[in-house]
Amino acid sequence: MLLSDLMxxxxxxxxxxxxxxxxxxxxxxxxxxxxxxxLLVVIDVEETNASVVARILNETVYEKLLAIGKKVLxxxxxxxxxxxxxxxKDTIQPYWVxxxxxxxDYRNLYESMEKTxxxxxxxxxxxxxxxxxxxxxxxxxxxxxxFRVENARKLPAYTSTKLKTKVSGRYDDLYLxxxxxxxxxxxxxxxxxxAIQFIKRFYKxxxxxxxxxxxxxxxxxIQLEDDMTLIDGKNLFxxxxxxxNKHHFDEQLLFEENITGGYFEKxxxxxxxxxxxxxxxxxxxxxxLTPYLNKKLEKEIKSEFEESLVxxxxxxxxxxxxxxxxxELKLNSYYALLVFDGDNMGKWLRASDVIDLDATFDLSxxxxxxxxxLGDFANxxxxxxxxxxxxxxxxxxxxxxxxxxxxxxxxxxxxLLWLRQKFDQIxxxxxxxxFPVNSWENLSFSxxxxxxxxxMPLHEVLNKAKSAQETAKLTxxxxxxxxxxxxxxxxxxxxxxxxxxxxxxxxxxxxxxxxGVQEKFSTAFLKVLFDEFQIYxxxxxxxxKRLVEMIELEAKRTIQRACMIEFSSHKNEExxxxxxxxRIYKKKEIEQMxxxxxxxxxxxxxxxxxxxxxxxxxxxxxxxxFKRKINS
Numbered sequence: 001m002l003l004s005d006l007m008x009x010x011x012x013x014x015x016x017x018x019x020x021x022x023x024x025x026x027x028x029x030x031x032x033x034x035x036x037x038x039l040l041v042v043i044d045v046e047e048t049n050a051s052v053v054a055r056i057l058n059e060t061v062y063e064k065l066l067a068i069g070k071k072v073l074x075x076x077x078x079x080x081x082x083x084x085x086x087x088x089k090d091t092i093q094p095y096w097v098x099x100x101x102x103x104x105d106y107r108n109l110y111e112s113m114e115k116t117x118x119x120x121x122x123x124x125x126x127x128x129x130x131x132x133x134x135x136x137x138x139x140x141x142x143x144x145x146x147f148r149v150e151n152a153r154k155l156p157a158y159t160s161t162k163l164k165t166k167v168s169g170r171y172d173d174l175y176l177x178x179x180x181x182x183x184x185x186x187x188x189x190x191x192x193x194x195a196i197q198f199i200k201r202f203y204k205x206x207x208x209x210x211x212x213x214x215x216x217x218x219x220x221x222i223q224l225e226d227d228m229t230l231i232d233g234k235n236l237f238x239x240x241x242x243x244x245n246k247h248h249f250d251e252q253l254l255f256e257e258n259i260t261g262g263y264f265e266k267x268x269x270x271x272x273x274x275x276x277x278x279x280x281x282x283x284x285x286x287x288x289l290t291p292y293l294n295k296k297l298e299k300e301i302k303s304e305f306e307e308s309l310v311x312x313x314x315x316x317x318x319x320x321x322x323x324x325x326x327x328e329l330k331l332n333s334y335y336a337l338l339v340f341d342g343d344n345m346g347k348w349l350r351a352s353d354v355i356d357l358d359a360t361f362d363l364s365x366x367x368x369x370x371x372x373x374l375g376d377f378a379n380x381x382x383x384x385x386x387x388x389x390x391x392x393x394x395x396x397x398x399x400x401x402x403x404x405x406x407x408x409x410x411x412x413x414x415x416l417l418w419l420r421q422k423f424d425q426i427x428x429x430x431x432x433x434x435f436p437v438n439s440w441e442n443l444s445f446s447x448x449x450x451x452x453x454x455x456m457p458l459h460e461v462l463n464k465a466k467s468a469q470e471t472a473k474l475t476x477x478x479x480x481x482x483x484x485x486x487x488x489x490x491x492x493x494x495x496x497x498x499x500x501x502x503x504x505x506x507x508x509x510x511x512x513x514x515x516g517v518q519e520k521f522s523t524a525f526l527k528v529l530f531d532e533f534q535i536y537x538x539x540x541x542x543x544x545k546r547l548v549e550m551i552e553l554e555a556k557r558t559i560q561r562a563c564m565i566e567f568s569s570h571k572n573e574e575x576x577x578x579x580x581x582x583r584i585y586k587k588k589e590i591e592q593m594x595x596x597x598x599x600x601x602x603x604x605x606x607x608x609x610x611x612x613x614x615x616x617x618x619x620x621x622x623x624x625x626f627k628r629k630i631n632s
C-alpha cells in the first residue's frame with residue numbers, strides 16, 4: 001500500500017503541474033488499485049518545462065514519504081528527528097529517463113529507455129553514513145529506533161547511554177509504551193525496528209490485518225464464531241474474546257499453550273491480569289468458576305498475577321476448550337504464505353520476441369492493455385482470497401503480476417489452482433486473442449509457497465517464500481511452483497512442481513489425494529511407498545517407464561488396503577443390488593486415487609532435472625503432513 005501510494009503521488013503531481021489532458025499513463029493502468037514501482041507515461045510538455053517534470057520525478061517520492069512518516073509518528077505520539085529522515089531518504093531511490101516522444105518511433109524509444117534505466121541502476125550511488133547500534137529486527141539493515149518497553153523511559157539493555165548519545169541526541173523521546181500500541185501483534189516487548197518498518201506497520205490501519213495465528217486457525221475460528229453452544233444465551237467464543245479489550249486480543253490466545261505468564265509478559269500484557277483491569281472479574285462465568293477454582297486456589301498462590309492466570313485457564317477450558325472438544329475440532333497452528341510474480345515479464349513488455357511486430361503494431365496500446373489485464377487479475381485474485389467471510393486468508397499485495405497472500409491450509413490446493421487458471425484466463429488467453437502472438441510461450445507465473453507455524457517470525461517466513469519462488473524460476477520454462485513445509489521442530493521438506501494447467505496437472509492430483517486421505521483412505525499407503533522407493537533417492541538413472549508401472553501396481557495394492565470406505569447404500573436405479581453398488585463405488589474411488597498417484601509421480605519427476613525420486617517422496621511427505629494438520 002505504501003509503495004502504491006508513492007507511485008500514485010507522482011501521477012497526481014504530474015497531472016496537477018501539467019494538466020490531466022497532457023499526461024497519458026501507459027503503465028500501470030490507472031484502474032489498478034495497488035500500483036507497482038514501474039511507471040511509463042507520455043507527457044505533452046514544452047521542452048522549457050522539462051525541468052518541472054524532472055523536479056517532480058526527483059522530489060515527489062521523497063516528499064510524500066517524509067510527509068507520510070511525519071503523519072504516522074504524530075499519530076503514534078513519537079518524535080521526528082534527523083535520524084528518521086536519513087533512514088527514510090536512504091530507503092527508496094527513484095530512477096527515471098525522459099526522452100523526446102515520437103509516436104511512430106515508440107518501439108525504439110521504449111527499448112532505448114529500458115537499456116538506459118538499467119545502466120543507471122547499475123551505476124547508482126550509495127550514501128555513506130554510519131549507524132552504530134542495534135539493527136532493525138525485521139530488515140537487519142538500518143538501526144532500530146523504535147522500541148516497545150513496559151516501563152516508560154526504560155529502554156532495552158542493549159541501548160546504553162553512550163550509544164544513545166552517539167546515535168541520537170533525542171533517543172529518550174523515541175520509545176513506545178503499552179498505551180501507544182494498537183495491537184500486541186504489531187509490536188512486541190523488546191523488539192526494535194527502523195523508521196521505515198515502523199511506518200509500514202502503522203500506515204493506514206483502518207482495517208486491522210489478521211495475525212498469522214488467525215489465518216492458521218481460520219477454518220476453525222469461523223465455526224467457533226457461528227457456534228450455537230450457549231451459556232446464559234451468549235456465544236462461548238465471543239464471551240472469551242470479550243475478556244480482553246479490542247487492543248489486546250490476538251488469536252494466539254485461542255491456543256492453550258499461550259495461556260501462560262511468559263506469554264503475557266513477553267507481549268507486555270501482564271497488567272491485564274492485575275486488579276487494575278481484572279479481566280476475569282466481569283466475565284459472565286464468574287459465578288460458575290467457584291467449583292472449578294476452589295481446589296486449585298487452595299494451593300499456595302504467590303501473587304495476584306498467578307491467581308488471575310489460574311482463573312483465566314479455567315475460563316479457557318469452560319469456553320474454547322469445551323467447544324473444541326464437544327465439536328471435535330482442532331486449531332491448526334500452520335498457515336501458508338504465497339508469493340508469485342510473472343515469468344519473463346521483461347520479454348513480454350518488449351514484445352519483440354513473442355509478438356509479430358509489423359509496422360502497424362501499436363506497442364503503446366499493447367502495453368496499456370497488458371497493464372489493464374494485469375490489474376483485472378489483481379482485483380479478481382484479491383476479491384477471491386478475501387471473500388467468503390475471509391475464510392480463505394488475506395491478500396497482502398496484488399500489483400498485477402506480483403502477488404502475496406496469507407492462506408489457511410483448508411482447500412489450499414484448490415485456491416492455488418484457481419489463481420493459476422484465472423491468470424491464464426484473464427491475461428494469457430486475452431493477449432493471445434487480441435494480439436498477433438507468434439510464440440509457443442504463455443504468460444505465466446512462478447510461485448513460492450511456504451507452510452509455517454504461526455509463531456515463526458513473519459520476516460523469516462517471507463524470506464523463505466521468496467527463496468522458494470526463486471527456486472521455482474530456475475527451470476528454463478519456468479511456470480512452476482515450489483512448496484516448502486517449515487516444521488516447528490526445525491525440519492523442512494521442499495518439493496517443486498509444474499503448473500501444467502492444460503493437462504492432468506500435479507495440483508489436481510495433489511487435491512485428489514488430499515481429499516482422499518481426509519476421510520476415505522488412511523495414510524498407511526504413503527509410508528509403504530516411501531519405504532519401498534526411497535532406495536532410488538539420489539539415483540536418477542532409473543527407467544521412468546518401468547518405475548511408473550511398478551508404482552502403479554504397488555499403489556493400487558496399498559491404496560486398496562488403506563481404503564476405509566464402509567458399506568453403505570449408494571442408490572442407483574440401474575443397480576438393484578446395494579452390495580454391487582457399493583463395490584462399484586469403492587472400486588471407482590480406489591482407481592481415482594491410483595491414477596492421481598501415478599500422475600503425481602509423472603509430474604514430480606518431470607518437474608526437476610535431478611533428485612527426481614526425492615521430489616516425488618517429498619510430495620508424499622507433504623500429503624501426510626496436510627492430513628495431520630487440516631480439519632476433516
